[in-house]
Amino acid sequence: xxxxxxxxxxxxxxxxxxxxxxxxxxxxxxKKAEKASKETGVHIVVAPQFTDIAxxxxxxxxxxxxxxxxxxxxxxFTGHVLAESVKEAGxxxxxxxxxxxxxxxxxxxxxxxxxxxxxxxxxxCTSNPAISAAVAYLHPDIISIEPPELIGTGIAVSxxxxxxxxxxxxxxxxxxxHAVILCGAGISHGEDxxxxxxxxxxxxxxxxxxxxxxxxxxxxxxxxxxSKI
Amino acid sequence: xxxxxxxxxxxxxxxxxxxxxxxxxxxxxxKKAEKASKETGVHIVVAPQFTDIAxxxxxxxxxxxxxxxxxxxxxxFTGHVLAESVKEAGxxxxxxxxxxxxxxxxxxxxxxxxxxxxxxxxxxCTSNPAISAAVAYLHPDIISIEPPELIGTGIAVSxxxxxxxxxxxxxxxxxxxHAVILCGAGISHGEDxxxxxxxxxxxxxxxxxxxxxxxxxxxxxxxxxxSKI
Amino acid sequence: xxxxxxxxxxxxxxxxxxxxxxxxxxxxxxKKAEKASKETGVHIVVAPQFTDIAxxxxxxxxxxxxxxxxxxxxxxFTGHVLAESVKEAGxxxxxxxxxxxxxxxxxxxxxxxxxxxxxxxxxxCTSNPAISAAVAYLHPDIISIEPPELIGTGIAVSxxxxxxxxxxxxxxxxxxxHAVILCGAGISHGEDxxxxxxxxxxxxxxxxxxxxxxxxxxxxxxxxxxSKI
Amino acid sequence: xxxxxxxxxxxxxxxxxxxxxxxxxxxxxxKKAEKASKETGVHIVVAPQFTDIAxxxxxxxxxxxxxxxxxxxxxxFTGHVLAESVKEAGxxxxxxxxxxxxxxxxxxxxxxxxxxxxxxxxxxCTSNPAISAAVAYLHPDIISIEPPELIGTGIAVSxxxxxxxxxxxxxxxxxxxHAVILCGAGISHGEDxxxxxxxxxxxxxxxxxxxxxxxxxxxxxxxxxxSKI
Numbered sequence: 080x081x082x083x084x085x086x087x088x089x090x091x092x093x094x095x096x097x098x099x100x101x102x103x104x105x106x107x108x109x110k111k112a113e114k115a116s117k118e119t120g121v122h123i124v125v126a127p128q129f130t131d132i133a134x135x136x137x138x139x140x141x142x143x144x145x146x147x148x149x150x151x152x153x154x155x156f157t158g159h160v161l162a163e164s165v166k167e168a169g170x171x172x173x174x175x176x177x178x179x180x181x182x183x184x185x186x187x188x189x190x191x192x193x194x195x196x197x198x199x200x201x202x203x204c205t206s207n208p209a210i211s212a213a214v215a216y217l218h219p220d221i222i223s224i225e226p227p228e229l230i231g232t233g234i235a236v237s238x239x240x241x242x243x244x245x246x247x248x249x250x251x252x253x254x255x256x257h258a259v260i261l262c263g264a265g266i267s268h269g270e271d272x273x274x275x276x277x278x279x280x281x282x283x284x285x286x287x288x289x290x291x292x293x294x295x296x297x298x299x300x301x302x303x304x305x306s307k308i
Numbered sequence: 309x310x311x312x313x314x315x316x317x318x319x320x321x322x323x324x325x326x327x328x329x330x331x332x333x334x335x336x337x338x339k340k341a342e343k344a345s346k347e348t349g350v351h352i353v354v355a356p357q358f359t360d361i362a363x364x365x366x367x368x369x370x371x372x373x374x375x376x377x378x379x380x381x382x383x384x385f386t387g388h389v390l391a392e393s394v395k396e397a398g399x400x401x402x403x404x405x406x407x408x409x410x411x412x413x414x415x416x417x418x419x420x421x422x423x424x425x426x427x428x429x430x431x432x433c434t435s436n437p438a439i440s441a442a443v444a445y446l447h448p449d450i451i452s453i454e455p456p457e458l459i460g461t462g463i464a465v466s467x468x469x470x471x472x473x474x475x476x477x478x479x480x481x482x483x484x485x486h487a488v489i490l491c492g493a494g495i496s497h498g499e500d501x502x503x504x505x506x507x508x509x510x511x512x513x514x515x516x517x518x519x520x521x522x523x524x525x526x527x528x529x530x531x532x533x534x535s536k537i
Numbered sequence: 538x539x540x541x542x543x544x545x546x547x548x549x550x551x552x553x554x555x556x557x558x559x560x561x562x563x564x565x566x567x568k569k570a571e572k573a574s575k576e577t578g579v580h581i582v583v584a585p586q587f588t589d590i591a592x593x594x595x596x597x598x599x600x601x602x603x604x605x606x607x608x609x610x611x612x613x614f615t616g617h618v619l620a621e622s623v624k625e626a627g628x629x630x631x632x633x634x635x636x637x638x639x640x641x642x643x644x645x646x647x648x649x650x651x652x653x654x655x656x657x658x659x660x661x662c663t664s665n666p667a668i669s670a671a672v673a674y675l676h677p678d679i680i681s682i683e684p685p686e687l688i689g690t691g692i693a694v695s696x697x698x699x700x701x702x703x704x705x706x707x708x709x710x711x712x713x714x715h716a717v718i719l720c721g722a723g724i725s726h727g728e729d730x731x732x733x734x735x736x737x738x739x740x741x742x743x744x745x746x747x748x749x750x751x752x753x754x755x756x757x758x759x760x761x762x763x764s765k766i
Numbered sequence: 767x768x769x770x771x772x773x774x775x776x777x778x779x780x781x782x783x784x785x786x787x788x789x790x791x792x793x794x795x796x797k798k799a800e801k802a803s804k805e806t807g808v809h810i811v812v813a814p815q816f817t818d819i820a821x822x823x824x825x826x827x828x829x830x831x832x833x834x835x836x837x838x839x840x841x842x843f844t845g846h847v848l849a850e851s852v853k854e855a856g857x858x859x860x861x862x863x864x865x866x867x868x869x870x871x872x873x874x875x876x877x878x879x880x881x882x883x884x885x886x887x888x889x890x891c892t893s894n895p896a897i898s899a900a901v902a903y904l905h906p907d908i909i910s911i912e913p914p915e916l917i918g919t920g921i922a923v924s925x926x927x928x929x930x931x932x933x934x935x936x937x938x939x940x941x942x943x944h945a946v947i948l949c950g951a952g953i954s955h956g957e958d959x960x961x962x963x964x965x966x967x968x969x970x971x972x973x974x975x976x977x978x979x980x981x982x983x984x985x986x987x988x989x990x991x992x993s994k995i
Contacts, residue, residue: 096389098382102396129358129389130397147387153327155460155516158376158409160358167331168359180387181641184634188668206643213642213671216708231384250674254712287384405871412868417897439875442900445937479903483941556840560854587816587847588855605845611785613918613974616834616867618816625789626817638845689842745842 136169172200235271269305365398401429498534594627630658727763823856859887922958956992
């Protein structure tokens, strides 16, 4: 997978720093995602922690994203995360500007450019339609709208704020016809995914809905099935 | 290695985000450090990027440190770095508060505690003697004084600011008799290391002096030899 | 002045934290700006430090801007700067996202909204044409492009990077036909101002070129005269 | 008042960014504090927002503190707050590192030094005894322990966490015999103040307990009376 071909519908699973998705458990969860992807034919991406990218990328064939990269180039930047480094570890893309790891405006631009140069798929998270439209001008590969007040609540953006999703699509498409548009926050049921796609998105960005599920594989399958309709 | 036994003299090699120490090159450099350590009997630690910890820790038997951890616990912290995660990837310690990745005061305290709970050796970087003494009260395992104006210059702290080193030792020892005290910044020659130890430190924290050297192995050997005298 | 009527051409003088523009000297400099504005008929705005807004606004009739506001509402935010507070102190507008005080993307959006609610004119600083276009979607009153590498150099953006200016105008105008567009960085001579206007901007954002000048009044007059042509 | 003579017991009232303590209301509240101070003979300090320092300092004779200063010197630091500027506006001291405006460790040190150079009284906020002891080594004039989980709750630190207060005193006094020690968070009643002093502090840092009170003057009087016993 390169930045040039993103298959949709797409489900991106953000592992965050959940203990259920750290270390060996990250690899196990990625394998479940791979299994659900193969069985359903739906494109599933996993976004583990930096330290787990290498092992996850070795264990599965589905695409692996980083959760963040810093706006720095190779050099004297102790403790930072390079586009180059997540790529060499096996990532093919990265989340950018997640509401839990926000970037300065100029750094959002810089990081999208770095990702492009290194052929990493860039997925920028935004919190409302206006910001989504602003980001559309910076030409990321994927824009995912996630109203922060719904993250982790189990109240799905697609059902609670459908207009945030449709306005994002409308505003983004006015200036950018190729970015893949996702939505996230509170996605917990297959129906939430189905509604998101019906609203016009090309997939979802999910986290606790999968990672914290009793049986993540079952829920992944449910999400994938719902996204095929 | 646990937090309980740090052998000295010790040389910690910070790989930063140098391209010469990223991915496969990180593993190669770690192997050179391991070879120099075994041949000289001097304790050498390597601190690669987050994404390289797993492969480096699998490739070498010398201790591996992270370059930074965030002051967060497992949970919804996209793009952050957990003590738990660097440990599971194979790190046995971590740099904290490097001048290129500074932390808020309260987070320095929190991160030292997290490291202790997870049995990671904590190495806090400080920029002057007063800050070193302040940090001594937070009980890290290692304190490394690095005047930021000398970092990357090739002008060794041990020769350019010997009083910063000796004052750090004096102030720290007044309140903390067990923390290992190192110095860093500009260390480029075996003599810089020898002088650092003569001033009373128990080792050095180095980066470009090794990573950017034409032959890092030769310089590592030189540093290790100088630290034995 | 409200957000509804910004007269152009406009010269905004950013006092930064220069000692030449702090306290009583801020009031003196503002009076010189007022004199130059009255004599030339050119709209000049002054942007002093937070602590000087009240005295400057009492001393002059030309518009006073804050240099920054925080993305917070009234409440428990010790040490932060409210839109409400700079307004009550006498400011009628504010700089936002200056390269020396950058904001997270979501906060740029929030702060523009706060300014609008409080009827403060918002002037967002950007560092390249793509970011300018992104910001245009957030509907500030003024967009000022300032390539950070030229700030404080005396090398004028209008002469060194005319294409950054014209591309900003082109991209911004494609989505936003009412925002006032300025440029800044290195503006030191009347000619720099004249060129900026000839490129299509509606004014300039200046700092050291005025504040650090031997005779700021003479330079302000020169800038104002140049902007009339 | 200079850094050399801080009279105790002392009550510092942090105005935060409460609307009840902004602009004209900041001046009114400061006058009430002055009245309570004169009537009771108890030293009361007010800490208004940056934009209100000048008017408050002109209106009252009691000491005025800033809520924060940045670790920068005069120069090109748009939107930052200088020690020099709050001093020229009329402040005689400053809060530092409040839990709502935390600083990097190195900046806490730098800001205490700047305050000292400009003869501003420095009051550093800390969140636990170990951090208080660390800060004691940086020689601020005042250390105020404020467990962040109690701020704004109405549950007084002096009653809910007396051991945090007494441990702070014990650890600080082991290394620093001159810093004034305060406590804050949740202080709402005269008794909370009395208990704080009985535990060994020399005063309190309060905010909502006064600012949000129905009649701040009555509560200030109650606090001042309680601190005399």
